[in-house]
Amino acid sequence: METRELRYFVAVAEELHFGRAARRLGIAQPPLSRAIRALERRLGVRLLERDSRTVALTPAGAVLLRxxxxxxxxxxxxxxxxxxxxxxAGGGPGLVLATKAGASSELLPKLLDAYAAEPDAVPVDVLLCGIGEQGRLLRDGRADVALLHLPFDSTAGLDTEELVTEQQVVILPATHPLAGRAQLRTADVEALTDLPMPRWPRSDGTYPDGPGPEVRDHTQLFQLIALGRATAVLPESARTLLLPDLAAVPVPDAPVVTTVIAWPPHSRSRALAALVRTATRL
Known part of the structure; x- marks a missing residue:
């Protein structure tokens, strides 16, 4: 298979429409249709079920899409x-580290400072991304290393080292009646019908159904909570980001969050190895 054929097939499989896929690829529709038919003949399987009005993936097509x-x-x-x-080699940037915007706010500066003090340290560019994007940035080569958070982020196919485990807290408006509690249970948080949980985007950019507001980053989330439009359960380190109009209350029965440093398993970068060593030492 050629990468061109794969790009053609992926476009059709995602659009489920030859015309839209052709426009996305910047080519005419007839050569795209011929390329897909040729790919099916060479593989000896049907990848798409199509008629004059619809296009659908076959089970084999779903596998090839993945x-x-x-x-x-x-x-x-x-x-x-x-x-x-x-x-x-020409003196450009050394490592690219991906992390969720607003996450690991205590760990990240300590890690960067400690690594910069190493004798053979290289420059580290920090790539701030949205929820759940770090793994994709690692896999497609835009990042060399990332900070991920279990159980929320997938580490499938990556090498990891655990760095820190922490409890979670619920973020509330400072004026909310429960903001002064010593702790809350998960059931208490779920019962807050006046403060729905936010809806974070999926990997494909769509949002799950639900009553909560759509959010993309912590800045947007905290503003909505301060306005009394949402609440959220976050790692305890999120306390460092809170302004006086917000309060954090421990939720002891919520799952703990483990921050890991992750990298592609085939990496042979000495600079990356030194950064990982520094992270685990911290």
Missing amino acids: EGHAALDAVAAADRRTRRAASV
Whole structure:
């Protein structure tokens, strides 16, 4: 299979419409249709069920869509890492670390300062991203290393080291009747019908159904909580980000959150290894 064929197939499989896929790819529809038929003949399987009005994935097509994403990510990662290696040799940036905006607010500066003090440290660019994006940035080569948070982020296919485990707290408006409690239970938080939980975007950019507001980052979330429009259960380190109009109350029966440092298993970067050693030492 050629990467061109995979890109063509992935576009059709995601759009489920040959016309939209052709416009997305910047090509005419007839050669796209011919390319998909040729791919099916060569593989000996039907990838798409189509008639004059609809296009649907077959079970084989669903497998190729998943594997195609992984293969295209690997090709893109090889391209980016190769170019970045040349940039490093020419004095460019050394490592790219991905982390959720607003997360690990205590750990991250300590890690960067401690690593910068190492004798062979290279520059570290911090890539702030949205919820759940760190793993994708690692897999497609836009980042060399990332801070992930279990059980929320997937570490499938990555090497990891655990750094810190912490309890969770519920963030409330400072004027809320429960803001002065010593602790709350998960059931208490779920009963807050006046303060719904936020809806974070899925990996495909869509939002789950529910009454809570759609949010993309912690700044937006905290403003909505301060306005009395939402609440959220977050790692205890989120306390450091709170303004006086917000309060944090421990939720002892909520699942603990473990921060891990993660990287692609095939990496042979000495600079990355030194950063991981520094992180685990901290």
